[in-house]
Amino acid sequence: MAFSTGNNSGPMNDINVTPLVDVMLVLLIIFIITAPLMAHKVKVELPEANLVHKEEDKNDRLMPITVSVKEDGSLYWNDEPINKDILESRLSSAAQQVPQPPLNLRGDRTTKMRTINEITQIAQRNGMLDIGFVATKEKGP
Numbered sequence: 001m002a003f004s005t006g007n008n009s010g011p012m013n014d015i016n017v018t019p020l021v022d023v024m025l026v027l028l029i030i031f032i033i034t035a036p037l038m039a040h041k042v043k044v045e046l047p048e049a050n051l052v053h054k055e056e057d058k059n060d061r062l063m064p065i066t067v068s069v070k071e072d073g074s075l076y077w078n079d080e081p082i083n084k085d086i087l088e089s090r091l092s093s094a095a096q097q098v099p100q101p102p103l104n105l106r107g108d109r110t111t112k113m114r115t116i117n118e119i120t121q122i123a124q125r126n127g128m129l130d131i132g133f134v135a136t137k138e139k140g141p
Helices: 018-034 055-060 084-095 113-125
Strands: 065-069 075-077 080-082 103-107 131-134
Touching: 065 113, 075 084, 080 084, 084 113, 103 113, 113 131
Parallel strands: 065 103, 103 131
Antiparallel strands: 065 075, 075 080
16 A cells, blocks of 8 residues: 655555455456356267268259349340240259259349349249359459
8 A cells, every 4th residue: 555655745646456356356256156057067978070071072062053134134044045934944943953053143233123033033932942142242442
């Protein structure tokens, strides 16, 4: 503790650490009491993950299906022009494949969202589960 000799009429410049020590002792006691409660009573052997990648897994991956939609509503299946009837039949056959290939939906910058939504609903109705939307990254300054 620092005592004033009376020569200084200003405030003391020393930090009072007594409350800090009190708080630290209380926290230490709390951690000592709660530490044994955190130990698990039941021992469970957790399964181990096998992180070895097999070569056949890489070969089994299917190429994604790309459906492009232009501003005028024309559809393209992997750069091949199609109509909505052919799109529905191809999507239903693709949905039956195991594993199911992902569907990438590309639209022009000026394509109406209503058209994109309609194609998405057709894909969902035909059983496609993995539908992604392709966009280009904005160029920064």
